[in-house]
Amino acid sequence: MSTASARATHALGAGVTVRPPRLLVAGHQNEGSAFDAAEARRLLSEGALRRPPFPAVVVYQVRSGEHQQTGVVAEVSVTDYRAGRIRAHEATDPERVRQLVDYTETARLERTPVMLTHTPRHGLREMLAGVTAGTPDVYLPEEAHTHRVWVVQDDALLRAVAEELDSVGALYIADGHHRMASADRYATRHSGLDPDGPAAFTLAALFPSDEMRIFGYPRCVAWPPGWSAEKLVTALGTAPGAAGIEECSAEEASYPVPDTAAVFADGRWYRLWLGEPGASGVRASLACVRLDEGVIIPLFSESGGAPSPGTHDSAALADWCSARGTVGFLPYPPSVAQVMAVSDAGSVMPPKSTWFHPKAPQGLFARELA
Numbered sequence: 148m149s150t151a152s153a154r155a156t157h158a159l160g161a162g163v164t165v166r167p168p169r170l171l172v173a174g175h176q177n178e179g180s181a182f183d184a185a186e187a188r189r190l191l192s193e194g195a196l197r198r199p200p201f202p203a204v205v206v207y208q209v210r211s212g213e214h215q216q217t218g219v220v221a222e223v224s225v226t227d228y229r230a231g232r233i234r235a236h237e238a239t240d241p242e243r244v245r246q247l248v249d250y251t252e253t254a255r256l257e258r259t260p261v262m263l264t265h266t267p268r269h270g271l272r273e274m275l276a277g278v279t280a281g282t283p284d285v286y287l288p289e290e291a292h293t294h295r296v297w298v299v300q301d302d303a304l305l306r307a308v309a310e311e312l313d314s315v316g317a318l319y320i321a322d323g324h325h326r327m328a329s330a331d332r333y334a335t336r337h338s339g340l341d342p343d344g345p346a347a348f349t350l351a352a353l354f355p356s357d358e359m360r361i362f363g364y365p366r367c368v369a370w371p372p373g374w375s376a377e378k379l380v381t382a383l384g385t386a387p388g389a390a391g392i393e394e395c396s397a398e399e400a401s402y403p404v405p406d407t408a409a410v411f412a413d414g415r416w417y418r419l420w421l422g423e424p425g426a427s428g429v430r431a432s433l434a435c436v437r438l439d440e441g442v443i444i445p446l447f448s449e450s451g452g453a454p455s456p457g458t459h460d461s462a463a464l465a466d467w468c469s470a471r472g473t474v475g476f477l478p479y480p481p482s483v484a485q486v487m488a489v490s491d492a493g494s495v496m497p498p499k500s501t502w503f504h505p506k507a508p509q510g511l512f513a514r515e516l517a
């Protein structure tokens with residue numbers, strides 16, 4: 148994970164550039180909108196944030212129910228993103244990227260790591276298992292998740308983890324496409340600074356792909372003016388990208404099956420069967436793409452989209468839509484392998500196509516850029 152070893156690897160045309168992080172770690176979540184450099188200094192003085200020793204291996208484990216994923220927190224190179232060694236699978240909104248860059252310029256702080264995934268490496272998994280057998284330096288239990296962090300200063304472990312990560316040919320963005328794009332923009336603005344300085348890297352949490360979990364990302368649209376529920380359901384079932392529609396239970400809606408999307412409208416759940424893909428390739432086969440391009444865009448381009456709830460939960464989607472009189476969709480999620488294949492092909496899905504869960508909460512890790 149040293150810069151020197153990473154450069155040597157790149158001279159051979161292999162591997163990503165990853166280095167130990169200079170970061171702040173919180174003992175609790177710091178989610179305030181004013182979480183900037185001044186707030187970080189205050190939290191440091193109060194002991195709510197601490198600056199771990201450097202260099203160190205930072206191991207991060209998050210558990211949600213029976214699901215658990217373990218990885219490392221590190222700094223990754225913006226150059227790798229530009230070169231396609233850090234690969235995206237979703238399009239980004241330029242305005243959202245601009246807002247994040249403006250925040251970074253003002254705060255001089257990164258407050259949430261980009262979540263990346265990579266092909267599993269047995270040796271790395273064994274090393275992290277040895278670390279997590281010990282007592283964590285940070286233990287953060289929440290209602291739905293448990294976060295644990297280990298900070299280990301050990302030269303032999305640093306070298307071993309560096310060798311494993313230097314052998315990773317590509318990293319895939321799971322969550323944080325806009326944060327990665329804003330890091331690229333921020334680095335461009337500060338390109339005259341030290342090429343190994345803070346602006347040339349960004350904070351990331353790296354997890355093996357076989358420990359990642361994806362849910363369908365909900366969509367909401369405005370109810371078309373003057374449409375009855377019967378007209379809406381009929382239109383959905385006969386849309387260009389649909390193969391039929393049937394009413395289903397709320398329990399069935401919670402677990403969409405392949406080639407379907409659950410639909411909530413007027414207090415009822417429906418299972419929308421999606422037609423054959425309109426093109427070849429992994430991207431075209433995904434339920435979220437077929438739903439967007441074959442159903443939502445043809446039927447609702449005039450009525451427009453609507454905000455969606457900040458959760459993948461079907462019950463929350465139903466409550467949200469009922470309160471606002473909107474139509475909700477919950478597509479069958481892609482697999483991690485499909486997401487990686489889309490990235491490898493250089494394609495992108497529509498924004499908000501994947502809901503990787505769980506992930507690091509805002510403010511658990513932060514990185515100073517000043």
